[in-house]
Amino acid sequence: MNGAPELPPLLDVRGLTKEFPVYAPGIRRRVATMVRAVDGISFTIRPGESLGLVGESGSGKTTTARCILRAMRPTAGEVRFRLPDGREVDLAQAGDRQLKPIRQHAQMIFQDPFSSLNPRMSVRAIVGEPLVIHRLARGSELDQRVADMLERVGLSPDVGSRYPHAFSGGQRQRIGIARALIMRPSLVICDEATSALDVSVQAQVLELLLDLQREFGLTYLFVAHNLEVVRDFCDRVAVMRQGRIVELAPAARIFSAPEHPYTRLLLSAVPSADPDQPMNFAIGDELARIDATGGT
Amino acid sequence: MRLAGGGTEGGRAGPVGVIRGMMPFASTATPPFVMNGARFKPAMSRTHPHSPAGFFAPPPSFQTRSPRVTDAHPTTPDPRSAPLLEVRNLRVSFPGPAGTGTIGAVQNVSFSIERGRTLALVGESGSGKSVTALSILRLIHGPGQLSSGQIVLRSERAGVIDIGHLDEKSGLLFKVRGGLVSIIFQEPMTALSPVHTIGAQIDEVMLLHHDVSPAAARRRTLEILAKAGISDAERRYHQYPHELSGGLRQRAVIAMALVGRPELLIADEPTTALDMTMQAQILGLIKALQREIGCAVLLITHDFGVVAQMADHVAVMHRGEIVERGDVRAVLRRPQHAYTRRLLDALPGRAGRVATSRGGNPPRP
Numbered sequence: 309m310n311g312a313p314e315l316p317p318l319l320d321v322r323g324l325t326k327e328f329p330v331y332a333p334g335i336r337r338r339v340a341t342m343v344r345a346v347d348g349i350s351f352t353i354r355p356g357e358s359l360g361l362v363g364e365s366g367s368g369k370t371t372t373a374r375c376i377l378r379a380m381r382p383t384a385g386e387v388r389f390r391l392p393d394g395r396e397v398d399l400a401q402a403g404d405r406q407l408k409p410i411r412q413h414a415q416m417i418f419q420d421p422f423s424s425l426n427p428r429m430s431v432r433a434i435v436g437e438p439l440v441i442h443r444l445a446r447g448s449e450l451d452q453r454v455a456d457m458l459e460r461v462g463l464s465p466d467v468g469s470r471y472p473h474a475f476s477g478g479q480r481q482r483i484g485i486a487r488a489l490i491m492r493p494s495l496v497i498c499d500e501a502t503s504a505l506d507v508s509v510q511a512q513v514l515e516l517l518l519d520l521q522r523e524f525g526l527t528y529l530f531v532a533h534n535l536e537v538v539r540d541f542c543d544r545v546a547v548m549r550q551g552r553i554v555e556l557a558p559a560a561r562i563f564s565a566p567e568h569p570y571t572r573l574l575l576s577a578v579p580s581a582d583p584d585q586p587m588n589f590a591i592g593d594e595l596a597r598i599d600a601t602g603g604t
Numbered sequence: 605m606r607l608a609g610g611g612t613e614g615g616r617a618g619p620v621g622v623i624r625g626m627m628p629f630a631s632t633a634t635p636p637f638v639m640n641g642a643r644f645k646p647a648m649s650r651t652h653p654h655s656p657a658g659f660f661a662p663p664p665s666f667q668t669r670s671p672r673v674t675d676a677h678p679t680t681p682d683p684r685s686a687p688l689l690e691v692r693n694l695r696v697s698f699p700g701p702a703g704t705g706t707i708g709a710v711q712n713v714s715f716s717i718e719r720g721r722t723l724a725l726v727g728e729s730g731s732g733k734s735v736t737a738l739s740i741l742r743l744i745h746g747p748g749q750l751s752s753g754q755i756v757l758r759s760e761r762a763g764v765i766d767i768g769h770l771d772e773k774s775g776l777l778f779k780v781r782g783g784l785v786s787i788i789f790q791e792p793m794t795a796l797s798p799v800h801t802i803g804a805q806i807d808e809v810m811l812l813h814h815d816v817s818p819a820a821a822r823r824r825t826l827e828i829l830a831k832a833g834i835s836d837a838e839r840r841y842h843q844y845p846h847e848l849s850g851g852l853r854q855r856a857v858i859a860m861a862l863v864g865r866p867e868l869l870i871a872d873e874p875t876t877a878l879d880m881t882m883q884a885q886i887l888g889l890i891k892a893l894q895r896e897i898g899c900a901v902l903l904i905t906h907d908f909g910v911v912a913q914m915a916d917h918v919a920v921m922h923r924g925e926i927v928e929r930g931d932v933r934a935v936l937r938r939p940q941h942a943y944t945r946r947l948l949d950a951l952p953g954r955a956g957r958v959a960t961s962r963g964g965n966p967p968r969p
Contacts, residue, residue: 365850365879477729506728506906511950533879536952577884579909581951583933587913589888591881592833 316390317352318495318527319376324349324385324400326371345371347551348385355390355494358521358528360538360559362574363548369531372548373497375400376529377416378407389414392494412442415488419500421480425472431458432468435486442491457486460523461516478509482516489520497529502537514541536578539563547571569598686758687716688900689740689868694753694768696735696744709735709748711924717868717917722894722901724911724932726947727921733904736921737870740902741781742767759784759867783813786861790873792853795860796845802829803841806860813864824863831896832859833889851882855889862893869894872904887914908948912936920944 325348332340346368353359361369375382378399387399391413402410415438418424425434436454439445445453455465461482472480481501488496498517502510518541520526532538538545539559546556547570555568566572573595576588588594696710710732717723725733739750755768762779770777786809789795797805803825810821822841829837832855845853854874861869871890875883891914894901903914911918911932918936919929920943928941939945 364881507908507952508728508906508947508950510952514952534952535880539952574880577880579883579887579907579913581908581912581936581948583912583936587884587887587909589884589891591884591888595881 315355317388318355318357318390319353319529320386320388321352321372321376322350322386322388324372324375324387325383326368326375326380327383344551346375346382349548349551349553351546351553351556353495353527353529355527356521356525357544358530358542360542360545361529361531361548362533362535362538362545364533364574366550367548368551369548370499373416373499373529373531377411377414377497378402379416389495409442412438412444412491413493414495414497415491415493417481417484417488417496417498417501419503421477421484421504422472424484425480427472430469430471431463431475431483434472434483435468435490438487438491444491453490454486457490458483460520461486461489476509477505478513481505481509481513485513485516485520489524489526492524493526495527495529497531499531500533501530503532503534510537517541534578535562535574547574573598688719688758689902690716690754690756690758691736691740692754692756694736694739694755695751696732696739696748697751698748708924710739713753713921713924713926715919715926715929717900717902719867719900720894720898721916722903722914724903724905724915724918725921726905726908726911726918728906728947730923731921732924733921734872737787737872737902737904740767740868740870741785741787742770742772742777743781757784757868761867779813782809782866783864784866785868785870786864786866787870787872788854788857788861788874790876792850792857792877793845795857796853798845801842801844802848802856806856806863809860809864825859828859828863829856831893832856832862833885834859851878851885854878854882854886858886858889858893862897862899865897866899868900868902870902870904873906874903875910876905876907883910890914906947908936908951920947 324346325344326346327342327344329339330341330343332338349368349372351359361372363369371380374380376387376399378387382400385400388396389399389410390396391410397406397410399407399410429437432451432454435457436445436450439450439453454468458465458468463479463482463486467475472483475483481504485501501517502513505513514537517528521528528542530538530542535545542559544557545559545562546553547562547568548554549570555562555566555571557567562571563575566575573588573591577591579587692714694710694713695708697706697708699705700707713732713736715723715725725736727733735744735748738744740755742750744750750768753768754766757765757767757780759765762776762784765776765780765784767777767780770780796802803822806825806828807818807821810816810824811818814821816824826837826841829840834840834852834855840848840852840856845856848856854877858874869890874890875886878886887910890901901914903910905911915932917930918932919926920935920941921927922943928935928939928944935944936948939948
């Protein structure tokens, strides 16, 4: 196991819940009902560990990620995050002023490398902006750190003056990674970071993320819908469905001996590269059956 | 299973707008088509690629601009046994940055697709697979151009068509696009009009390419929506694309592509924008409808997993060229080209890939 078991968790999520209002038709925007996107989930991540969070679209995995980074405020629950100096803060309760210095320790890599980069900022400005916002570097030191970071993610430092449109999807994702990692965060949330990429580019980006994890001692929460992607990447995997974690186990066990029927169903949807091992095309009916039986 | 207007589908080539009023006249003029359409079509279409069904149909020579169209394969004994689509030495080029000449996006690409079978075109982004697909529908627009090569469709309904040399305004090209060959794109929202209902958009295919009344088109649309796994088709018919989820939208696009019973379906990364469970369902749907309609499929993907599950044959593209092709089992089990092996190794879950890069880390429990 990557993270030593005796270390206290870097992130301790307890009973995290997020509800969204559903409005009644009409101009008064009366709240008709609340929909529970995340329903009281709990998990921990140890330092240096990679936890995969897997589920279909709509299962609540991105909402979970956003609540942890406080891009939105959870309805209930605790998000206990351990700062590098050993203090523990509950991100769910922290105010904006308290959050700002904490944000440099927890960063996000987004799915879509096309919409997550500002098209009117140069690569240098995009990658260096976090350092400017947190007043961590300026002038030639800023330039040097940006150049180092670009080189570290496999881009030539002299691409700094160019704009995002000049790069391919894989290169853009490297720019997004450079921006997320330039402050040396301890926790990095990858929200479908490789889902928009070709299989071969995806493999390269995954390798880069693993290299960076070793080098900087990063802890990953890796959100994905593709179970196969997290197979080699993560130490443990949590399977989410309809706002709840239905199974949380070491990656090897999820794949060799999945316990929950939904996990087995997700695995059967992975297209095998062996033509004689047909995938489960009838998965829609089986999902409906799991719903009917209550998912157990 | 025949279409509502099945008896006339092979024959009509006249202007669409006036057909309805002329229907009795048109059908009495060509009784063989109406009554024995399916049996007579192949024979008829070989002599007249788009045999006139009615009074208004222009003579074949008027629509067939290129003499090569019918002469392309004079020795072909039976169009049914020859491949449905044959692409030979296709080149598509785009002008490069000023002063650098042209970029060959597709270079000397040849392949063929058998009737009812599935060919997968695999490659990374930028390898030219989508450009190849678009050229089959002649959707390459300036500054890009189809600089050479042949694209021959041996249609059961419309005879042998050299798509590469059709005139841009020809009625035959109109018939190919969406009628004989239809396409599904990766992102369903770009394929659907945001200001028309799902039903109206699918009806339109039938109204444009088949000789049916609006009521018959509507019946056929509801039928295909149900077959595409859209429950409550009656309600969805009246909904707009933004009211549907991503999976439902892709189902609607598939329904739209297949409602006119095309002979070839091009699926350009049809599941890349969807999650795994939805991908499995959509691939299953394409397979089931392909079997029912009997169309061939050109499947474009970067995922060898999808290839293995769907294709009979595979062609691997790299930098505008096909570097390897063959039976799907042969290519997947014994890939000959280094690039094919690299793509296969990139599949997630392949032993050795990420494991080696983890280096000094101890194995996980």
